[in-house]
Amino acid sequence: MNKSERVIERDEVVIRFSGDSGDGMQLTGTLFSNTSALFGNDLSTFPDYPAEIRAPQGTVGGVSGFQVHVGHSEVYTPGDYADVLVAMNPAAVKANAKFIREGGTIIIDEDNFTEKNIIKAGYQKDPVAEDKLNRFNIISAPITTLVREALKDKGLDPKTVLRTKNMFALGMVYWLFNRDFEYTEEYLKSKFSKQPAIIEANSTVLKAGYHYAETMEAMTPIYKVSPARIERGRYRTIDGNTATAWGLLAAAEKAGLDLFIGSYPITPATGILEALAARKDLGVKSFQAEDEIAGICTAIGASFAGNLAVTSTSGPGLALKSEAIGLAVMTELPLVIINVQRGGPSTGLPTKTEQADLMQALYGRNGECPVVVIAASTPSNCFKYAFEAAAIALEHMVPVILLTDGFLANGSEPWKIPSMDALPEIKPPVVKDGDDEFIPYERDEKKLSRKWAVPGTKGREHRIGGLEKTVKGTVSYIPENHEHMVRMRAEKVARVVSKVPDIKTYDDDEGELLLIGWGGTYGHLLTAVRELRKEGKSVSLAHFNHINPLPANTAEVFSGFKKLVVAELNAGQFVRHLRMEFEDFRFKQINKIQGLPFTCTEIKEQCIKLLEE
Amino acid sequence: MNKSERVIERDEVVIRFSGDSGDGMQLTGTLFSNTSALFGNDLSTFPDYPAEIRAPQGTVGGVSGFQVHVGHSEVYTPGDYADVLVAMNPAAVKANAKFIREGGTIIIDEDNFTEKNIIKAGYQKDPVAEDKLNRFNIISAPITTLVREALKDKGLDPKTVLRTKNMFALGMVYWLFNRDFEYTEEYLKSKFSKQPAIIEANSTVLKAGYHYAETMEAMTPIYKVSPARIERGRYRTIDGNTATAWGLLAAAEKAGLDLFIGSYPITPATGILEALAARKDLGVKSFQAEDEIAGICTAIGASFAGNLAVTSTSGPGLALKSEAIGLAVMTELPLVIINVQRGGPSTGLPTKTEQADLMQALYGRNGECPVVVIAASTPSNCFKYAFEAAAIALEHMVPVILLTDGFLANGSEPWKIPSMDALPEIKPPVVKDGDDEFIPYERDEKKLSRKWAVPGTKGREHRIGGLEKTVKGTVSYIPENHEHMVRMRAEKVARVVSKVPDIKTYDDDEGELLLIGWGGTYGHLLTAVRELRKEGKSVSLAHFNHINPLPANTAEVFSGFKKLVVAELNAGQFVRHLRMEFEDFRFKQINKIQGLPFTCTEIKEQCIKLLEE
Amino acid sequence: MTEEIVDLNPGDFKSDQEVRWCPGCGDHAVLAAVTRALAELKIPKEKFAFISGIGCSSRFPYYLSTFGFHGIHGRASAIASGVKLANPELSVWQITGDGDAMAIGGNHFIHAIRRNIDINIILFNNEIYGLTKGQYSPTSTKGAVTKTSPFGTVEEPFNPGELVIGAKGKFFARTIDSNVQLSAEVYKQAALHEGTSVVETLQNCVIFNDGAHKQLSDRKTRDDNTIILRQGEPMIFGKNRDKGLKLDGLKMKVVKLGNGITEKDILVHDAEENNPGIHTMLANMRNPGFPVAMGVIRAVAAPTYDMALRGQIAKVQKDRKIKNLDDLLRSGSTWESK
Amino acid sequence: MTEEIVDLNPGDFKSDQEVRWCPGCGDHAVLAAVTRALAELKIPKEKFAFISGIGCSSRFPYYLSTFGFHGIHGRASAIASGVKLANPELSVWQITGDGDAMAIGGNHFIHAIRRNIDINIILFNNEIYGLTKGQYSPTSTKGAVTKTSPFGTVEEPFNPGELVIGAKGKFFARTIDSNVQLSAEVYKQAALHEGTSVVETLQNCVIFNDGAHKQLSDRKTRDDNTIILRQGEPMIFGKNRDKGLKLDGLKMKVVKLGNGITEKDILVHDAEENNPGIHTMLANMRNPGFPVAMGVIRAVAAPTYDMALRGQIAKVQKDRKIKNLDDLLRSGSTWESK
Ligand SMILES: Cc1ncc(C[n+]2csc(CCOP(=O)(O)OP(=O)(O)O)c2C)c(N)n1
Ligand SMILES: Cc1ncc(C[n+]2csc(CCOP(=O)(O)OP(=O)(O)O)c2C)c(N)n1
Ligand code: SF4
Numbered sequence A, B: 001m002n003k004s005e006r007v008i009e010r011d012e013v014v015i016r017f018s019g020d021s022g023d024g025m026q027l028t029g030t031l032f033s034n035t036s037a038l039f040g041n042d043l044s045t046f047p048d049y050p051a052e053i054r055a056p057q058g059t060v061g062g063v064s065g066f067q068v069h070v071g072h073s074e075v076y077t078p079g080d081y082a083d084v085l086v087a088m089n090p091a092a093v094k095a096n097a098k099f100i101r102e103g104g105t106i107i108i109d110e111d112n113f114t115e116k117n118i119i120k121a122g123y124q125k126d127p128v129a130e131d132k133l134n135r136f137n138i139i140s141a142p143i144t145t146l147v148r149e150a151l152k153d154k155g156l157d158p159k160t161v162l163r164t165k166n167m168f169a170l171g172m173v174y175w176l177f178n179r180d181f182e183y184t185e186e187y188l189k190s191k192f193s194k195q196p197a198i199i200e201a202n203s204t205v206l207k208a209g210y211h212y213a214e215t216m217e218a219m220t221p222i223y224k225v226s227p228a229r230i231e232r233g234r235y236r237t238i239d240g241n242t243a244t245a246w247g248l249l250a251a252a253e254k255a256g257l258d259l260f261i262g263s264y265p266i267t268p269a270t271g272i273l274e275a276l277a278a279r280k281d282l283g284v285k286s287f288q289a290e291d292e293i294a295g296i297c298t299a300i301g302a303s304f305a306g307n308l309a310v311t312s313t314s315g316p317g318l319a320l321k322s323e324a325i326g327l328a329v330m331t332e333l334p335l336v337i338i339n340v341q342r343g344g345p346s347t348g349l350p351t352k353t354e355q356a357d358l359m360q361a362l363y364g365r366n367g368e369c370p371v372v373v374i375a376a377s378t379p380s381n382c383f384k385y386a387f388e389a390a391a392i393a394l395e396h397m398v399p400v401i402l403l404t405d406g407f408l409a410n411g412s413e414p415w416k417i418p419s420m421d422a423l424p425e426i427k428p429p430v431v432k433d434g435d436d437e438f439i440p441y442e443r444d445e446k447k448l449s450r451k452w453a454v455p456g457t458k459g460r461e462h463r464i465g466g467l468e469k470t471v472k473g474t475v476s477y478i479p480e481n482h483e484h485m486v487r488m489r490a491e492k493v494a495r496v497v498s499k500v501p502d503i504k505t506y507d508d509d510e511g512e513l514l515l516i517g518w519g520g521t522y523g524h525l526l527t528a529v530r531e532l533r534k535e536g537k538s539v540s541l542a543h544f545n546h547i548n549p550l551p552a553n554t555a556e557v558f559s560g561f562k563k564l565v566v567a568e569l570n571a572g573q574f575v576r577h578l579r580m581e582f583e584d585f586r587f588k589q590i591n592k593i594q595g596l597p598f599t600c601t602e603i604k605e606q607c608i609k610l611l612e613e
Numbered sequence C, D: 001m002t003e004e005i006v007d008l009n010p011g012d013f014k015s016d017q018e019v020r021w022c023p024g025c026g027d028h029a030v031l032a033a034v035t036r037a038l039a040e041l042k043i044p045k046e047k048f049a050f051i052s053g054i055g056c057s058s059r060f061p062y063y064l065s066t067f068g069f070h071g072i073h074g075r076a077s078a079i080a081s082g083v084k085l086a087n088p089e090l091s092v093w094q095i096t097g098d099g100d101a102m103a104i105g106g107n108h109f110i111h112a113i114r115r116n117i118d119i120n121i122i123l124f125n126n127e128i129y130g131l132t133k134g135q136y137s138p139t140s141t142k143g144a145v146t147k148t149s150p151f152g153t154v155e156e157p158f159n160p161g162e163l164v165i166g167a168k169g170k171f172f173a174r175t176i177d178s179n180v181q182l183s184a185e186v187y188k189q190a191a192l193h194e195g196t197s198v199v200e201t202l203q204n205c206v207i208f209n210d211g212a213h214k215q216l217s218d219r220k221t222r223d224d225n226t227i228i229l230r231q232g233e234p235m236i237f238g239k240n241r242d243k244g245l246k247l248d249g250l251k252m253k254v255v256k257l258g259n260g261i262t263e264k265d266i267l268v269h270d271a272e273e274n275n276p277g278i279h280t281m282l283a284n285m286r287n288p289g290f291p292v293a294m295g296v297i298r299a300v301a302a303p304t305y306d307m308a309l310r311g312q313i314a315k316v317q318k319d320r321k322i323k324n325l326d327d328l329l330r331s332g333s334t335w336e337s338k
């Protein structure tokens, strides 16, 4: 039969690339994703890799995976189950078998299914029997042999040859999904611009894979996922860390300030520092500090001196920054603190995602020390919330913690490129030269923010610091002054509510059950709710991006539902926050603490159970 | 009239000594307190001094005060208002006028009431008019002149002469309260053993003050506060920091372990490190670290190596320790972390008291990271709770945070010396030499604690660390294992409830209003409740020493009352904790954020208002 | 740095805040020396930013009428680095104590020095924690009896100069509170030096460590116990200026002038020599046996971090393709949906 | 330290854990060298405690069958100090990277060294952050292009040896992953030295900084580019052992043997000299121009903190009045209520 006869039209498909850490699966996944995005699919990705740079070859612990969900209509999650699994070795099968959809396709490199490797992967002997692989459609190809063959005349060393295996697999997948090579070849050209032999080898192997799939008898039908019907405009794919970095850049441009970032590398937040370090063309002052404390303290210094100041980190780093956050609260300087959450406590699961730093963000400091807390909820809206965090910090003169997580940081999706014109201006309360007395803690009547007189401004010399002080900045131990200042700082944060949009529900204002989420679980919760609604359940979703202060209409929204269920990737932190804030409601919980995103299936099951209770 | 005729018998009296930071008021207060304690009074003290070593002389900011409350019956607080104020200069009057009881006595050094000093103190001109001092009984003595006179033939330099002024004032107060010099003279002898001239000068001036008071016409009646009827036994006075240090020593002795403390100086916690550094005779390994992080990390190392390990600090230091606390949670090692709370946020009010680190103690770490939290409530029971913190840490293999505060740390009171025999044994789960496999995270069935195999133990080699791990200590990213371990660590902390005594109320099990407190406010809350009860109000007190886990019967106790009112020295932290834990109750709040303890009057007023609501 | 020249008096640099150090504390004299140095720099007042940590000495910024920031304990180097990078036009000063800079702040201190960020660090060395009332510090003499070492410390102290040089320091000087004239001179040189400059200022804490530097400040002993180094001058010292320093192989030696030994035999000070060998020896000299070196011990020109960063940005921007956010957002692979 | 002597093989020190470093990573060779050194120490296995921070190198303790503690980033020196003070009988080792020890952990590192606590620090210097995938570290060469310095770094790196000596270090050695024999030898000497010993171990990160030390490990170039120092031996090096080091005034100079220059003119290595002058110069030598010094550069005997603490406790306890808690509780002013 010819190609078109075997085409299966699908609304959406999930593909997972997996192999050893060294097998290049992250790259393969990214290339496939970008190609699909350019094709016009909506998509969502989820890289999932071990903490070691190269975990032991051939073991389950060493498997690196990249999952991508491409769709004809909107796609909110990387998908629960894969339709197609690329597994470069037995360990990849072992690690992923439970995540493949019944009847899905597994592409394996049969050259790697030696007895030694099978045992190493943790099978007794026979993967097919042990993992009931006959439920799946297995495409077994001697990839290693074929790659050697394809490159045998090129005079390359064996290592280089083997390193192109991922391109063979990618070629097969491109055939399966009927994608072209344009993007991939361009990528290879720019990446290896100084090594034409490498470009050629990769390109040869890519095509070899494609043609092998095309000519192979046992090949599965090919999938067709038509382009998504998405809003008109120019698009790109973007991951959460880049989006965060760019959102900050946008804020600096809109505020007319230099951007300073003082950070220390830490997984999964390093990408933000890296993305900004690359932007010297836009004048970014990126400072790799000696540790997290220096990261935030240089940022506080830069804020004092008039820059848009940022520090980025993950949980353990946020812990180290706690004391200095207090200093920013006390000196009432604008500061954006980004925390890309990962599995904790302690070093925990550094490459896995979790939402367990919420309480730390709210309360992890000595004394009465409130800050604004915001959470992004998709890879691309990290841009929006980073921008907003900076705008609030600058206009309200307050530190803002922006929470993202490993899932958002590394995940990517197509994003409609905003126009800078469409973004709001940011107007920090900067003081100009002058002779009249400058009173550092005099407050704006509405926002309660103080003014910003930066060193270098004539006639505005003043002193600030971490001790309690009067409105003039003079150190003061007067009891009533302390109480007043504590309450002013809290009220200033509370009044940020004026910038917080009302919370909207998906899709009803009232009903049986309101699923409540925050941050990076948005896609999974929304998909689950939409599916439940299709099944006729009276379920809606309220998903929070503003944690402190909460949207003004929160209680009102809650009161429209019989059951309130808070779902989060921790042991119950947002729910505690809500219990403190809203004594009049009772909340149920769905929690998962596994270093992994929710699956829609889990959420649906639990909601159905709670509906029946 | 003779002395006995003018005696006023009183149940209790409050005396406040105040003057410039350099005037020796802390010493004067301490000597008076110890003398009264030896006499048999019950008492409670409250030192209150500025953050500067020597704040500017003669200004209100530079006033250093020491208040002591002595009583015939039990005394729980240093008292709201002073019956007698010793004021060495106008600033001391200015700073304290509002804390003197109507009709109270003020002893002043009239030589210091020069126009310059009066203005410096912040009076326009006339203290008597401005502060309505004629409400009080003012004893004006030319103390400076009299001291010069008393020592004129001793050949001392003028500075040394003036430094004895405090002894003159103390002599006057001794006459007023009919106390003897024995303790004071002994103190002088041992303190200045190498300077007999100084001993003599101080002793001469002390007596001069006493005799001046005796012969002075305008002298107020003398007060008689008979010895308290207190339990039989041997007593001493003790302050909170010393009691904390000694409680730890007691625990080390009972557990048969060396005591290691790794700390960095910080007000008001330094006294604990100092008290332990002095105990080389008991083999204490005190380590002054380069910072707070090194303080806790050396302690974690010492714990791994089998010592009873402790680190002590105050709020900003606790913030710095957050990351490492997570490591102790993850490695499940015993560790006592003492936080002597002070005014925050940031550097805040370093010498003032506050209860605003509760949320930090509960939640100030990345990830799901619960620890046991305990709070002492009187200076002397710091001993008991430090002992208990160590016992829990050692027997349950868990970090314990002990909260005290500046008020407890510096305050002192008579304390019935416990006998070591009466204290319980502490039995840490130490593993002996052996050949069978040691499984580091195998748990005790009841407590869920793991065992402690310290380096040097033959056959027990193993590896632990901050990454998530299996029961064998192997690093693991298995999703279900992570969830299991997170829940085990939480449940382990929850099960410490077996060591937590039920909460008892003062004095009824049911009624109109239950005042709820925790930590260092105990004395003030109890006194207020007792007074309210005398006035016929249906008010009781539940005062918590166990914050996490809370006593098992908490909800039951709450349910006996119509109104639940949580009083604390912060913006409302324990009340938030209770709201999270007990959804079924509604709590009202009394909060004070002034760097000062409550006054009983405030509490009473607010309770009455709440009763009427 | 700005080119504008202004005329200000030391008094113009005093703020209206009450000075809260103990009477007799060495910090008062340092304040006097700093205001003198500032006035001599002829820079407008608003260009100065004084950043401190926590400690008695760290109260300093409150007493100046410039921009000031009283930070948290140990972090002044980091805060000051941020200030300088955000605005390289400023004259940035760090005020810190031996505890603040060398205990809790040790890491930021050595990293600022290594990077050679152009900040002027005045390190108040009273060999004690003053503000917390008398515990030993990383510079307290071995054996010092303090509140936390009632039986004496058991650890060797840092020598600030040696640590600074070990951390790639390019400027190190030493002065003492009691010599206001020398201090003012040295602070000014520190300010004029481009890159991190550290001035160890020996300071007396009258309350908790009185007399720690007495041998160096006392009129009777100071001239024999100290040597003031000046660029290009022979290293001669002593009340009668009759002693000098000489190299003996790889070691420093004190010699008496006369008896055939003349000025020509004496080492000539060269603070600008890149090789830190002699500077380390000079910084390490201790009583008894050697005079303590005062003045600018090391002052080597080297590129600063702040200028290098500026330079790199300028270079990248020169032929940049991306000039603003719109350019960036549209760079790389994008596609149009119609 | 224990007197018991035991016989163990390097293999006895390997744990059952899978080694998770990249194939080709220099860490594998260091592991081999350490197990060799441990076996030679003849100390029972349970007396060893290996403490690490975070980084690729810090995974090390998992691969040994001794007691091990994988700490948090930068804090290994502090944790190891606590272990040693709690139990001075142990042989305590710290495993750390250039980021772990010299970036975030810099302060604990220099303070442990200053105090001279008896721990053996193996500092894996690959001049990069390996575990976080390739950002520059405080030892990366100036100008290094890495993920966080796409246009090259603008800061001078630390030289670990110089920093160690500036922090009062008494033992500093250098070795390279590729020379397992030398490494094993040096680790053993570090273990036998009482006090903090730091062994900078040049290590290749094949993934993110491959070839950083190639000139020193490559068979063809290594003999001309390195010099292995041995106590009491003249400093001769080169493939043909025809080059040597000589002092030229205060500077080090490479000379060629022959033409009148003989072994006698060559400097003889004395690691035990207290004066750090030459040690610093040796530690600072860099290609090109000088060979990089390998082996034990400095090893000076000095009292250790742990022994001094023990000694002080013993001394105070000798004629103590307070022998237990009951004594303490009843000391000072007390009174009886009847
Ligand atoms: C995080 C933190 N830890 C500890 C302290 C307590 N503290 C304040 S100043 C100080 C040391 C002061 O010594 P130094 O820096 O030498 O300054 P000096 O007072 O001697 O001028 C300490 C330990 C603090 N404020 N913050
Ligand atoms: C508090 C904290 N900050 C940052 C990190 C992230 N981190 C882990 S290892 C590392 C640096 C590793 O470099 P190095 O110490 O040189 O070790 P290597 O991997 O090169 O052996 C960093 C920044 C962390 N785990 N914890
Ligand atoms: S305590 Fe010492 S350092 Fe602090 S102000 Fe007083 S004299 Fe100066």
Ligand code: SF4
Pocket: A053, A054, D020, D021, D022, D024, D025, D026, D027, D056, D057, D126, D130, D131, D204, D205, D206, D207, D208
């Ligand atoms: S990333 Fe580099 S240092 Fe880390 S294991 Fe791999 S080769 Fe070794």
Ligand SMILES: [Mg+2]
Pocket: C055, C097, C098, C099, C124, C125, C126, C127, C128, C129, C130, C137
């Ligand atoms: Mg000091």
Ligand SMILES: [Mg+2]
Pocket: D055, D097, D098, D099, D124, D125, D126, D127, D128, D129, D130, D137
């Ligand atoms: Mg490294």
